Amino acid sequence: MTSSTADERNSRTIHTAACLIIGDEVLGGKTVDTNSAYMAKFCFGLGMPLKRIEVIADDEDEIIEAVRRMSNNYDFVVTSGGIGPTHDDITYQSIAKAFGLKLKVHQEAYERMKKLSKPHPSQPNFSWDEDTPARTAKMRMIELPLDETRDLKKQVIFPHEDLWVPVACINGNVHVLPGVPRLFERLLDGMKPILTPRLSDPEGKGIHRILISTPQAESEVAPYLAELAARVEPKGVKVGSYPRWGKERNTVTLVGRDQDFLESLVAEVEKNVDGRRVTVEGEDDVEETKTAGQ
Numbered sequence: 001m002t003s004s005t006a007d008e009r010n011s012r013t014i015h016t017a018a019c020l021i022i023g024d025e026v027l028g029g030k031t032v033d034t035n036s037a038y039m040a041k042f043c044f045g046l047g048m049p050l051k052r053i054e055v056i057a058d059d060e061d062e063i064i065e066a067v068r069r070m071s072n073n074y075d076f077v078v079t080s081g082g083i084g085p086t087h088d089d090i091t092y093q094s095i096a097k098a099f100g101l102k103l104k105v106h107q108e109a110y111e112r113m114k115k116l117s118k119p120h121p122s123q124p125n126f127s128w129d130e131d132t133p134a135r136t137a138k139m140r141m142i143e144l145p146l147d148e149t150r151d152l153k154k155q156v157i158f159p160h161e162d163l164w165v166p167v168a169c170i171n172g173n174v175h176v177l178p179g180v181p182r183l184f185e186r187l188l189d190g191m192k193p194i195l196t197p198r199l200s201d202p203e204g205k206g207i208h209r210i211l212i213s214t215p216q217a218e219s220e221v222a223p224y225l226a227e228l229a230a231r232v233e234p235k236g237v238k239v240g241s242y243p244r245w246g247k248e249r250n251t252v253t254l255v256g257r258d259q260d261f262l263e264s265l266v267a268e269v270e271k272n273v274d275g276r277r278v279t280v281e282g283e284d285d286v287e288e289t290k291t292a293g294q
Helices: 003-009 037-044 060-073 091-098 109-118 135-143 181-190 192-199 218-235 259-273 284-292
Strands: 018-022 050-056 077-082 102-105 143-146 166-170 174-177 208-216 238-242 251-256 277-278
Touching: 003 060, 003 181, 018 037, 018 060, 037 060, 037 077, 037 181, 050 060, 050 192, 060 077, 060 091, 091 102, 091 135, 091 143, 091 166, 102 109, 102 277, 109 135, 135 143, 143 166, 174 181, 208 259, 218 238, 218 259, 218 277, 251 259, 277 284
Parallel strands: 018 050, 018 077, 077 174
Antiparallel strands: 102 143, 166 174, 208 251, 208 277, 238 251
């Protein structure tokens, strides 16, 4: 890794994004991953195309391979999980190895941790001034992969003044976030002001989605949707069809950046699929149930 390459990655226009979920507990079924879904909504809202989501184990070789590949292939990469105080939290050390970096205590993160973190009820006598196993464990969370040849402010971000938790940015585009959903969501949202100027649409208008509910089977509307998709693809619009198993109505979607053009298609699509526009899937299921009971 060279400084110029990392700095270029840290500033170039973001055309693609990827998310790497790290954790044995996710793969083992102990924890349900919600961070990837939040990341998808975050990217969709900013108009940032999310191209890949992966879930891998707390395994050094797996992490090294994945972050190297994602850093090379995507403009904006987010990892989730594996940065706590225990022995199985190996994300920082693995990413450090991936890019030939050393782990170093980030002084500002340390000072923020001391000021803003609250002692756990099980540690009423904890002291930052005593070299104890508990203190050593906490320090693991602010030992970050740092490149001393680059500006530290480009490598460590503090999205919120009331949170000590940093977002480490390694190799210019790999952003390391905690797996705790509440923290993951706040930190990701806090990065919007940094990311927005780098979007292909700097105004951050995002991508728009229109849902149309249809009583027709997918096979019935398939010919029309194929023709429509070919016609609107040059305008940057994607046409989708989604079956709703066990329900009477399926969903057709129109997705694109040009909201006015999307709106101009609604009446045509409604007519050709015998459908109606809805805000969320299933909202007209309730209407059908009420009608059936009357």
